[in-house]
Amino acid sequence: MNPNITTFNQITQAEDYFAFFGLPYDPEFLNINRLHILQKFSRLMREAGNPNPNMEDNVTFNQYRNLLQEAYSLFQTSSPQAQKLFKVFNDRPKNLVLLSEIEVE
Numbered sequence: 001m002n003p004n005i006t007t008f009n010q011i012t013q014a015e016d017y018f019a020f021f022g023l024p025y026d027p028e029f030l031n032i033n034r035l036h037i038l039q040k041f042s043r044l045m046r047e048a049g050n051p052n053p054n055m056e057d058n059v060t061f062n063q064y065r066n067l068l069q070e071a072y073s074l075f076q077t078s079s080p081q082a083q084k085l086f087k088v089f090n091d092r093p094k095n096l097v098l099l100s101e102i103e104v105e
Contacts (some may be wrong), residue, residue: 021065033075040071
């Protein structure tokens with residue numbers, strides 16, 4: 001793929017991001033963790049603070065490449081539940097009482 005912002009903005013599949021940045025990945029691992037990896041990558045891009053990246057600039061391209069690698073690597077050592085990227089992992093059901101909250105008198 002030609003590394004430019006137009007191509008980058010048209011990517012919709014996790015595998016295509018890895019191809020765009022020329023990063024190796026385990027297809028089985030990516031298939032299981034794709035949503036979490038892409039969500040983390042998206043958050044890392046927002047934190048980088050560059051809303052209109054110029055992928056033809058080697059510095060920006062390498063920065064975003066490193067961010068995708070960081071997101072991928074994170075889930076090799078951590079779980080989606082531990083990262084709590086999605087609302088479902090952060091919301092506590094209203095009818096739930098944790099054992100740690102029960103006091104014995």
